[in-house]
Structure formats: C-alpha cells, structure tokens
Amino acid sequence: MDLLDWHRDRLSARRLTVLVRQLPHDSALNRELHGEAADWSVTDHLLAAAVDHLAAANWMFASVNSEEGDQPDPPAPVPRPSYGEETDKETPAQGSEPEAEEPAPSTVQLARFFG
Structure with a gap:
C-alpha cells in the first residue's frame, strides 16, 4: 500500500485509520509509540x-x-515496561490525597x- 494514496484521494481517512489501528503489537509504529511495552x-x-x-x-x-x-x-518485582503510570503516581489529581504505602x-x- 502506498500512503500517498491518501493524499491522492484513493484511500479514505477512515480506511487509513482502520489500517493503522489494526497494526500488530510488534509493528514498527507501535514500537515507536510505546517503546518496550509493545513487546509485552x-x-x-x-x-x-x-x-x-x-x-x-x-x-x-x-x-x-x-x-x-x-x-x-x-x-523485588519483575521489571515491567512503563506505561506512563509513574508520572500519574508522582502528581496526584487535584483534591485527592496521595496514597500511603501499607507496612509489610x-x-x-x-x-x-x-x-
């Protein structure tokens, strides 16, 4: 498939969106967007x-x-790829209390x- 078909009006934006969303998890695009998480x-x-x-x-x-x-x-837990959750934990939402760690x-x- 030639992506220039989208600019030539031979490929609709909807069809292009469907094709991109259905890419396999180990595709180059998913690896670029999600890093190591695409391999898991x-x-x-x-x-x-x-x-x-x-x-x-x-x-x-x-x-x-x-x-x-x-x-x-x-x-120690098995290291997992980051999904952006670390930034969510560091900055709690407005009005919410930070979660306290439970003692062992x-x-x-x-x-x-x-x-």
Missing part, C-alpha cells in the same frame, strides 16, 4: 505476575520460618495468616 503480550504480563506471586509466597514462608532478627528482604506484615501476622 498478555502472556508475558501473566508470567511476570506468576513469578511475583511465587516470590512473595516463598518470602512469606521464609519470614514465618526464620528467627525474628534474621528476616529476609522482600522480593510482621512475622506474627504471617504466622497467624498461615496458621
């Missing part, structure tokens, strides 16, 4: 979430079964949860 599929996100959950479960198990002074550090559960709370 739903499967990749689900695998990263599964790894994070397994690491958290292993950390909880190790925290419950270790001495009070010998607690392991919490696991204590070993007593973890032991009570896992019974």
Whole structure:
C-alpha cells in the first residue's frame, strides 16, 4: 500500500485509520509509540505476575520460618515496561490525597495468616 494514496484521494481517512489501528503489537509504529511495552503480550504480563506471586509466597514462608532478627528482604518485582503510570503516581489529581504505602506484615501476622 502506498500512503500517498491518501493524499491522492484513493484511500479514505477512515480506511487509513482502520489500517493503522489494526497494526500488530510488534509493528514498527507501535514500537515507536510505546517503546518496550509493545513487546509485552498478555502472556508475558501473566508470567511476570506468576513469578511475583511465587516470590512473595516463598518470602512469606521464609519470614514465618526464620528467627525474628534474621528476616529476609522482600522480593523485588519483575521489571515491567512503563506505561506512563509513574508520572500519574508522582502528581496526584487535584483534591485527592496521595496514597500511603501499607507496612509489610510482621512475622506474627504471617504466622497467624498461615496458621
């Protein structure tokens, strides 16, 4: 397809819009617009979430079964591509309170949860 057809009135603006919107996720345009995020599929996100959950479960198990002074550090999540959410978190909307981080559960709370 020749994009000059749009200027020659052989390709409508609607058809061009449909073609651009239906480009595959790994197309050059999507990579230019979204960067690394274009390479991540739903499967990749689900695998990263599964790894994070397994690491958290292993950390909880190790925290419950270790001495009070010998607690392991919490696991770091799998790095994911940025989608512009970091800028949203840094500048809260007008009139809204910034979200406070929840403290990590204590070993007593973890032991009570896992019974």
